[in-house]
Amino acid sequence: MRSPINLAVSWVAAMSAVVVSQTAGAAVSDINMPVGVTPLSQEVYGLHMLIFWICCVIGAAVFAVMFYSMFKHRKSKGAVAADFHESTTVEIIWTAVPLIILVAMAIPAAKTLIAMEDTSNAEVTVKVTGYQWKWHYEYLDSGINFFSTLDAEHNRARQVGSGVDLTQFDHYLKEVDNPLVVPVGKKIRFLHTSADVIHSWWVPDLAVKKDAIPGFINENWALIEKPGIYRGKCTELCGRDHGFMPVVVKAVPEEEYLAWVAENAPAPVLAATDSTATATAATAAVEEDADREWAQDELMAKGETVYNQVCAACHQANGQGLPGAFPAIAGSAIATGPQDAHIDVIYSGVQGSAMASFAGQLSDVDMAAVITYQRNAFGNTVGDTVQPSQIKALR
Amino acid sequence: MSTATAEHHDHDDHGPAKGWTRWLYTTNHKDIGTLYLLFALVMFFIGGGMALIIRAELFQPGLQLVDPLFFNSMTTMHALVMIFGVVMPAFVGLANWMIPMMIGGPDMALPRLNNWSFWIMPFAFLLLLSTLFMEGGGPAGGWTLYAPLSLQGGDSFAFVIFSIHFMGISSVMGSINIVATIFNMRAPGMTLMKMPLFVWTWLITAYLLIAVIPVLAGAVTMLLTDRYFGTSFFSAAGGGDPVMYQHIFWFFGHPEVYILILPAFGIISSIIPTFARKPLFGYASMVYATASIAFLSFIVWAHHMFTVGMPLAGEMFFMFATMMISVPTGVKVFNWIATMWRGSMTFETPMLFAVGFLVMFTIGGLSGLMLAITPADIQYHDTYFVVAHFHYVLVPGAIYSIMAATYYWMPKWTGNMYDEKWGKIHFWVSTIFLNVLFFPMHFVGLAGMPRRIPDYSLQFADWNAVATIGAFGFGFSQLIFVYVVLKCMRGGEKATTEVWEGAEGLEWTVPSPAPYHTFEKPPVIN
């Protein structure tokens, strides 16, 4: 029961996929939209190629007539101007024909659109929250949740004038510390929201792009057919590091997914009573160290890593900040003043400013380390340490 | 130019005043038109310089030159300058020069208002550009100023909002003047359906401006009060909705797109018949097509926002309405080609630019049709494919039409023919580099490069390098334009009254250069 238009869509998709794969050697093209790995992405690709070829045909016809006229009807060839200046018949034809083409185009587009909006019967639900400038994933079924930020090596390489050889990276700016892991062959529902400004979560291979809007929740879905790693980006301008918050989705067979869930699921304690609810499974091991005494060089080393991942985006890698927008850490009254005030800024944030609370984002150790680092780097020489136990006591 | 006109009329009532105060106090439509055009030319190089900073950073992957925040502020300012500081003032300048001469009127209806509306512009842009030197830098949230991002930057924000208010006041005043001129200043016998299409398209554009600029003013005022006076129009915490800003903004923004292109349609409709030596095909359908494009522009705004999460019915409606726009736009293109058909064409520089417009605007229009298909737009949205699309309609569209108009009417303005050889070189060099610049953006966009990013993955490196080469080539080839314009202002072969063999219209019945005052006695229209 397929209409001719649907047949046309799938035919164009199939043919174009062949062309693309032959020219580029793989289904990945550097000059065209990826076919993708979900039924919807393939439909979207088919629509894209269909409208593309329609546009090519229209363009070719229009330009052919125009260039023919430009060569034939020129004064230098002795052309004498006619003086007709209207024709109701032609005008009706060239209004009606485009209309018919449009209607023919709108039908398959509408069908795909309806399918895109149908999020029912999903088997896995992942909440995706945009932050400046990272993503947070939360699996509603298992409670697994973690932040996903640009890989540290890439982050170092992308600093202005870093001099790092970028060809060493296979996927420059498209690598994260913790990828989103999802099963293949299951309908996955994504919920999109944001904790600050508007972001947009895009994975071309899944044909999924949805804005993350603070205070509101959006949804869409994907059914991935092929295991693999699919990479995307934030596509809504969200401030300074908009270009540096990639999306990496790792689609794995179901057994592998279930094993991953079992390994990473938080203990079945009710989330709300667990003060470290937002800590990731990966940081769980570190959590145990919060009680011991840490040496300054240990804290400094860890603090530098945390600083570059979390703080440097605004306060800069050299701690100088950006005048007028983000204050300097170097020589700042807070970073060189009493410990309690410094801890409070990091822990609670600064009301009404861009300085967020990191109580929910960083573990006790990370926070202690980064505060220690700030007090003893960039020419700051307070000399003291902040112990993880001090942070733990606040919780 | 001033010396040339001064020779004709040099007494108090009729000639221009001497010295620089002439330009400050002038109420003459030709002087004000010249001021607008020169202003637009200066801003074109400022906005172009910003574009070159953007392209230079994007020449290679990795960050070499600028901080990402400054990069964002360059993309933001480039758009604001090019839209409000180049295309709009240039069209207003052309309207000032040509509308009174085309309809047989002595001047604009409200000459003093005309002076004010121009002189607001330099102040508005000084204010805007000065934000780059303020603490925290200029606006960096994109020219669309989406909340809540636009509310995050430094205090230069307030200056940006005020400068947008000033630009808006200037545009609205200019538009009121144009409407009043067209309705009240036509020579007897110049009925509405006899007006040249440039006048028609500007009449419709002026109404669009008057209708939507106040909406923009409202939207940015809400941003201002959200930021400084505790309102929460766009903050969910106080019961607002950031998406509502986008709705209000694009209710202005989409008609704005047509404000930037309708006068271009008028220019092309003047030039093609002249060089085809054949009357415009389908004059009446051109007028109706322009009016329907203007109407449709009010009901398609949400196609800029297909990813914000609209109900299905909304997405369907905006998809269909957007696709509908291609019908009247197609009619226009077909009419132009029918005008060329069986004409007796020559290809002087204005015609070259008009043909360039026709070809490349059509490419931009077709990619626009692709963008209208909502499911595909989900993939195109906010990528370089969109950047390629709107630059194809704005640069070879709006900018080329302005250049075509300049070459076309410059002999009438200055009394001298421009240098044809350099004009043609300007066209060919620009056109080649323009396509080297913008065509690869289609590729990287489709392959997954988002817009407004200062650094990108290695897979996009080759085409970005190509685009940057095109950008510098295109940018520097505009110096040829400046050279041709300056040379023409200083002298050259004297232009005849008619200038072009096939030219029709009242502006070609006055001497070249056009006297300081024209049609003080209304011409006879047959």
Add this chain to the structure above:
Amino acid sequence: MNMTSLRKAHLFIAAKLCVLVVGMFGFGYLMVPIYDVLCDITGLNGKPSMEASAAPTAEMMEQEQREITVEFVSVINSGAAWTFKPTQRTMKVTPGKTYQTSYLVTNLAQRAAVGQAVPSVAPSSAAKYFNKIECFCFNRQDFEAGSTKDLPLVFFVEPDLPRSIDTITLSYTYFDIGEQGASVPDS
């Protein structure tokens, strides 16, 4: 036309257009309530009503047997030192019946704070069928430093909910809107 009557004609047009300008400026502001009304009618942005609704009628209660899933989601707006979690992640509900659940909030900061929760529903078309009889989002909450509150929510889903919807997600974003009575500094 002589000069004075021409001038009058100019001013007449200018005056009419000025009215249009003022009107359109007003229309920009009018779009705010229009948008809200449209959202209420169509669920355009997925925002459920912020006002308490009446309990379901007896008729509603008997209309439905099907079960749908309601998911509870929490988001803390950046800059706020809180933990904010639903006590239950999901719930099976029958449209027309009333249910109660709650969210737990802790103010981690070492200062007092005021919170405001903003609800949002996905899919957005379900928003107008999601009725809250009692909700913490109707009011702001004051918090002492370090204090925890259990915030109740009583709701029902209207039986008219389209059949195509089998899962409703209710999300609350918790905003820190400053200390009691303190004005918000602007940098």
